[in-house]
Amino acid sequence: MILVTGATGNVGSAVLEQLVEAGQKVRALVRDPAKLGELGRKVEVVKGDLAKPETLDAAFAGVDKAFLLFTGDDLAKLAANAAEAAKKAGVTHIVMLSSSTVVQAPEMQIGRWHVEAEAKIKASGLAWTILQPGAFASNTLNWAGSIKSRGAVFQPTGDGKAAPIDPRDIAAVAVKVLISPGHEGKSYMLTGPEALSAAEQVAKISAAIGKPVAFVDVTEDAAREGMVKAGLPELFIRAILEAHAMVKAGLGAHITNTVEELLGQKARTFDDWLKSHGKAFQ
């Protein structure tokens, strides 16, 4: 039995889907089973919350392997709770979704969160594999609102490039390392196949929807104001601005070949991702 967390999100939902396609016995740990929709009918579903240790024993009972991801402002706490429950249940292998910031910018808030969470998983004594992706292609869904309402994207990243990775590729790597041997004790930095600036991604979205979309390179202060208006907590605003500054400085442009090496096929491009998500911007 393989346990999947984050199953209502970008990567976890794809992990769940691909494990089902691969004929694996799968259980989803979710806070709200109703959010799983159709997918919930194809797998075992257990209600649980990584922030509430008392809900985890039932979720981990009988589990051999687990795909774990942690979000929010205390990743280490969630990771410690999951590690504890996994250990109690006799889980043999944990595959954790982390972040490339652990390697590229461990001093940044996002990097620190993931460094601390990785440490909890490694300290569990269980076999682990860590996936460290860079920026997700799905982050551009955050632009959908301003593209629809103002025909523009506002972001303080200048000409800085990122190498957006399709969450389906992260999921495919997760499935590969979950169901084939030899990945224990390894960390894999994962990126998309091409480095693109925000303006280049916006141009691709514009072409996909057949409407003009402008990219506006705003100041950090303007970006902060927008996030404050949107009600984001200060800690997240600072973390996001740090990530934007990292991209602007050129650190997001690094490309690895790891997806292709592990899967034996080319990583999906941003255009590939757009083919199945373009509607979100219309």
Ligand SMILES: NC(=O)c1ccc[n+]([C@@H]2O[C@H](COP(=O)([O-])OP(=O)(O)OC[C@H]3O[C@@H](n4cnc5c(N)ncnc54)[C@H](OP(=O)(O)O)[C@@H]3O)[C@@H](O)[C@H]2O)c1
């Ligand atoms: N976006 C990027 O560019 C990027 C890059 C590198 C690494 N990452 C990392 O990738 C992870 C996010 O992956 P994602 O985009 O697939 O996630 P996502 O779409 O943001 O979804 C988060 C998932 O986690 C679940 N969740 C949140 N808190 C939980 C809790 N206390 N207990 C159980 N489940 C909980 C959510 O469930 P609900 O439906 O109940 O909310 C949801 O299924 C984060 O660790 C992030 O730092 C992201």
